[in-house]
Amino acid sequence: MSTDGKATIEDLIARTALGDRNAFGRLYDATAAKLLAVCLRVLKNRDEAEDALQEVFVKIWNNADRYQVNGHSPMTWLITIARNAAIDRLRARRTHDDLADVHHRLVAPGADPEHTAVATSEAARMTVCLHELEENRRKAVTGAYFDGKTYQELADTFEIPLNTMRTWLRRSLAKLKECMSR
Amino acid sequence: MMQEHDPDDDDMLAAEFALRMLTGDALETARRRAAEDTAFARRVADWEVRLSALGDDLPPVPPRPATKRAVLAAVSPVKARPAFWRRVRARQALGAAGIVALALLAVFVTDRASPPSGPLYAAEIVSDTGDFRVVAVVDKSSDEVILTRTRGAAPAGRILQVWAHGPDAPATSVGLWPDGNTVRLSLPPEIAAVDGVLTLGVSEEPVGGSPTGSPTGRVFGTVDIPGVRHPGA
Numbered sequence: 235m236s237t238d239g240k241a242t243i244e245d246l247i248a249r250t251a252l253g254d255r256n257a258f259g260r261l262y263d264a265t266a267a268k269l270l271a272v273c274l275r276v277l278k279n280r281d282e283a284e285d286a287l288q289e290v291f292v293k294i295w296n297n298a299d300r301y302q303v304n305g306h307s308p309m310t311w312l313i314t315i316a317r318n319a320a321i322d323r324l325r326a327r328r329t330h331d332d333l334a335d336v337h338h339r340l341v342a343p344g345a346d347p348e349h350t351a352v353a354t355s356e357a358a359r360m361t362v363c364l365h366e367l368e369e370n371r372r373k374a375v376t377g378a379y380f381d382g383k384t385y386q387e388l389a390d391t392f393e394i395p396l397n398t399m400r401t402w403l404r405r406s407l408a409k410l411k412e413c414m415s416r
Numbered sequence: 417m418m419q420e421h422d423p424d425d426d427d428m429l430a431a432e433f434a435l436r437m438l439t440g441d442a443l444e445t446a447r448r449r450a451a452e453d454t455a456f457a458r459r460v461a462d463w464e465v466r467l468s469a470l471g472d473d474l475p476p477v478p479p480r481p482a483t484k485r486a487v488l489a490a491v492s493p494v495k496a497r498p499a500f501w502r503r504v505r506a507r508q509a510l511g512a513a514g515i516v517a518l519a520l521l522a523v524f525v526t527d528r529a530s531p532p533s534g535p536l537y538a539a540e541i542v543s544d545t546g547d548f549r550v551v552a553v554v555d556k557s558s559d560e561v562i563l564t565r566t567r568g569a570a571p572a573g574r575i576l577q578v579w580a581h582g583p584d585a586p587a588t589s590v591g592l593w594p595d596g597n598t599v600r601l602s603l604p605p606e607i608a609a610v611d612g613v614l615t616l617g618v619s620e621e622p623v624g625g626s627p628t629g630s631p632t633g634r635v636f637g638t639v640d641i642p643g644v645r646h647p648g649a
Contacts, residue, residue, distance in 0.1 A: 253584065255488070255491065255492060258488075258491065259484075259488060262484055262487060262488075263484075266478075266479050266483070266484065267476030267477055267478045267479065268471075268472070268474070268476050270476075270477045270478070270479045270483075271471075271474035271475060271476050271477045272471040272474060274477055275471075275474055284479055284480055284482075284483045287479055287483055287487075288483055288486050288487050288490065288634075289633070289634055291487040291490075291491075292487065292490050292491060292631070292634070292635050293632065295490075295491040296587075296630045296631055296632075297628075297630065307465065309468065309472055310464060310465045310468040310472075313468040313471040313472060314464045314467075314468055316471070317467075317468070317471055318436065321436060326571070326573070357469040357470075357472035357473040358473070359469070360466070360469035360470060360472075360473060361469075361473055364470075375470075376470065378435045378437060379435060379467055379470050379471075380470070382436065383437075384437055384439070385437060404428045404431075407428065407431045408424075408427075408428070410466065411427070411431075411466065414466055414469075
């Protein structure tokens with residue numbers, strides 16, 4: 235995303251925080267297709283994804299005033315809300331259990347915007363870095379992110395012991411981080 | 417030994433927290449640290465940024481037009497339906513169940529030791545898709561709101577929560593509605609003090625209520641009740 239795009243979306247979020255419905259509508263127009271893609275990738279069902287998107291934008295409306303303290307780039311913030319809302323739905327559908335674990339943190343208190351300015355334009359970089367991983371490790375990372383899988387579920391999928399799975403994923407995440415910081 | 421955290425372990429814990437893979441005690445510990453430990457919170461935020469690149473890379477999928485309409489309706493108090501009684505007079509929109517509920521509410525509200533001295537304000541909250549309806553009566557004599565469900569319910573494992581706000585104010589929780597078709601809730605002082613348009617809404621939340629103080633689940637709908645006054649005013 236260009237710098238202008240970022241500025242515009244930040245501006246729209248700021249005006250949404252002030253209750254500007256027109257700005258909120260424009261924010262929707264600018265970002266909904268991207269956020270629906272995230273919901274759809276997680277939920278794999280169009281109707282559910284559209285419902286989740288609706289919930290996501292209500293959350294954005296209700297929490298827009300918390301964006302500035304968050305330290306995220308605007309698309310990161312929006313994508314994180316969308317991914318987490320979709321994962322909540324997926325997990326509710328899958329297990330109905332442990333709602334206490336549904337975690338609604340939208341802000342990272344005390345996060346420093348300067349320090350966390352890892353630009354979302356790094357999407358391309360992420361793609362490159364993901365492909366530096368072996369295929370099954372890549373699938374473990376995307377399985378955790380898009381399918382909301384726990385270590386146990388990943389271990390079952392890959393038919394390896396739980397501890398091995400944890401080591402795999404942690405090493406893959408560390409490699410990703412190293413690659414993205416290059 | 418002082419509490420020390422290995423930076424690499426911390427970073428992995430932050431990644432797992434951002435991925436929401438943690439459960440039980442590990443989750444509680446990480447949640448507490450994210451709230452109290454700036455360095456840890458920053459690690460979590462950094463991971464959210466890295467991981468969101470996965471989502472940013474997906475090809476966009478334009479949503480259906482109905483979704484935008486539903487979103488705008490959900491956040492729009494102005495779109496408030498006309499006052500309930502006006503619609504009743506017009507013999508529209510309100511189902512038989514709603515009329516029965518209002519009648520019951522009228523009995524419920526008036527059949528009290530001391531008859532209400534202040535005005536009653538009735539309204540109906542209807543979800544955009546019509547799958548959820550609640551009749552609400554605000555009793556200014558006692559500063560209570562009585563709500564009755566006539567359609568829909570919270571999803572399994574969730575409860576309803578009632579919200580209210582005055583003009584240009586953020587939504588305040590009026591109370592939880594864990595079960596039953598009807599609930600009577602006292603209005604919090606700031607809501608009781610509203611003079612003018614009072615907005616009521618209902619959302620579905622985790623069992624203990626919203627963890628953030630604002631609606632976090634689906635907001636079924638809101639309604640504006642214009643001209644709310646104190647009985648003595």
